[in-house]
Amino acid sequence: MAPKTDIEIARAANKKPIQEIGDKLGIPSDALLPYGHDKAKVGQDFINSLADRPDGKLILVTAINPTPAGEGKTTTTVGLGDGLNAIGRRAAICIREASLGPNFGMKGGAAGGGYAQVVPMEDMNLHFTGDFHAITSAHNLLAAMIDNHIYWGNALEIDIRRVTWRRVLDMNDRALRQITASLGGVANGFPRETGFDITVASEVMAILCLATDLKDLEKRLGDMIVAYRRDKSPVYCRDIGADGAMTVLLKDAMQPNLVQTLENNPAFVHGGPFANIAHGCNSVIATKTALKLADYVVTEAGFGADLGAEKFFDIKCRKAGLSPAAVVLVATVRAMKMNGGVAKADLGAENVDAVKKGCANLGRHIENVQGFGVPVVVAINHFAGDSAAEVQAVKDFVAAQGSEAVLAKHWADGSAGVTELATKVAALADGGSAAFAPLYPDAMSLSEKIETVAKRIYRADGVEMDQKIRAQLKEWEDQGYGALPVCMAKTQYSFSTDPNLRGAPTGFSIPVREVRLSAGAGFVVAICGEIMTMPGLPSAPAAQSIRLNADGEIEGLF
Known part of the structure; x- marks a missing residue:
């Protein structure tokens, strides 16, 4: 009998009414704004009432x-939350919402995944509570x-060649990356080049996740x-007069969403x-709310620790005044072998030497x-084909790094497969050994901040930035933006x-192709190499397999 798919497991979940969660x-109950029976938003008035409560322990899951080959960071986040509750700790989970684009893409x-999931899985991976639609609408308003301001006389003297605000769509659509707008004559405005980004790349999204309340x-x-004028002076959103209406569109989206795991534990x-x-x-508001309500809060940061954890520490924690108590670094035997040079098709065969070679990435x-300054434990996310010798090779390597690796089987066994990891993480968080400090001070110059991340986190020899x-x-520093962190x-x-340099490469430099000021979000973005802000679909997108079955149930989501 074939193992159940993620969506089959999720559909069979014994969910409790959201009021019980x-x-x-x-x-x-009156502080919850229900969206059906199994999801709700937490009201802002209730969140405000929690201000004087002490905070729980914040645990970051990274990878x-x-x-x-797959790593399973979100699965581990969910499994660890369930595991902490299973050993008698009051824990909540904080994760991000899913974007429609990648859902229908690759x-x-x-x-x-498996038996470490948040439900309702179908709703979460589709429209959910409409937050992303609200962000899309606010951005495009x-x-x-x-464009309307420019059409009606352009009193702000915007240089239409220097309009930096593009449009967004929560979909992977490469055809919209670069477009020409306002074609069709005088009635349609002044033609100009622009384009679309995916909604999750919008500065509005970043702002919603860093803002503390509606006023902020x-x-x-x-x-x-x-935009900018011909003299290069900036034009702000408030100059256009859109900030108030955008806030109205985002009023409900600002409130955190509460759902549950398969084991009926709370998840924001x-x-x-x-x-x-x-x-x-x-979001900061979800994390801070969870910290007021739970003794342990397990959250994750996107992609590997070189991106996600660094930004979690240097942007989110710095700006929100958060101090993590422990970090869980997720790795798999399969990924170690791939980093060690094994092709994906050959990952099923035991190869201890490749595991050892691939551990260089984990070690860095x-x-x-x-x-x-934060204690770290490695979670080996277990796959059925992992051999005992391969798992031991990872454990031995991590021990030599002054840390500990714990085998976690939450995907197959839920909380029962992760109690050892949960016990270890709780002990680390309770031990009080964390002495968290960001990588660089606010007062450091922006170029030095970029170089510090490149050298200390990526281990680059240097940074390639032209004089322009x-x-x-330097101009942004002179305008008062020098204290911002870099993203x-x-x-x-x-x-x-x-992307093809796996493991722990050396002897390279980081080319900074472009810099962008996200003045509202509060960081400076350094574009390094080729980065897409609007992904495309693969040759066989997941959307081709997503449909309703004869019972009206969704099939094909993963």
Whole structure:
């Protein structure tokens, strides 16, 4: 008998009414805004009432660089949350929402897998509570108002060659990356080149995930730079007069979503900024709310630790005043073998030497995380084909790095397969050994911040930035943006900007192709190498296999 698919497991879940899940955290029913029976938003008034409560312990789940072999970061996040509850700890999970584009493309959903999932899986991976639609609408309202302002006389003297605000769509659509707008004559405005990004790459998404409340949200939206005049002076969203209406569209989206795991434990699912363009973490408001309600909060950061964990520490924790107590670094034997040079088709065969060789990637991530002053444990996400000798090779390597690796079988066994990891993580978090500090101080120059991340996290020899880019960074410093953190945009597949360089490469430099000021979100983006802000679909997109069956149930989501 074939093993059940993720969606079959999720469909068979014994879900409890969302009010019962809220009750586990002490959330009264009248503080929940239900979306059906199994999901709800947590009201802002209730969140405000929690301000004086002490915070629980924050645990970050991150990973090695992703490979086609799969790592299972979200699955481990969910499994660890269930495991902590199973050993008697009051724990909640905080993860990001799924984007429709990757769902219908190649990556799939973002609800975990196997017996470590968040449900309702179908809703989470589709429209959910409409947050992404609200972000898309708010973003595109501003785009429409910019073109409308230009059409009606352009009182702000916007240089139409320097409109930086593009449009967004929550779909992978390469045909829209570069377009020409306003064709068709005088009635349609002034023709100009523009394009679409995917919604999760929008600065509005990043702002929603970093804002502390609606007032902060409106201020940040107003701070966004949308265009420049001929004299290069910036035009802000508030100049266009769109910030108030955008806030209205985002009013409900700002409230965190509460759902549950397969084992009926609470999970906050809110926000979803791209991890290789933006900061790749769930919302500050969801994380802070969870910390007031649970003793342990397990959250994740996008992609490998070189992107996700670095941005979690240097952007989210810095700006939100968060201090993580422990880090879980997810790795698999299969990924170690792939980093060690084994082709995907050959991963089933035992190869201890390749595991040892591939552990260099894991070792660099361990060192990097330890450099932030936070204790780290490695979770070996178990696959059925892993041999005892291969697992032991990973454990021995991690022990030599001054850490510990624990085999975790949550995918197959749920919380029962992760109690050892949960016990270890709780002990680390309770041990008080964390001495968290960001990688660089606010006062460091922007170019030095970029070089610091490139050298200390990626282990590059240096950074290639032409004088034009350095001058732009200096100009932003002169305008008062010098204290902002940097958000590095590069491939997730390698420490370098070459996605094919696996393992722990050396002898390379990081080319910075472009820099962008996200003044509302509060960071400077450094585009390193080739990065797409609008993905395309693969030759055989997942959408071809997604359909309703004879019973009206969704098939094909993963």
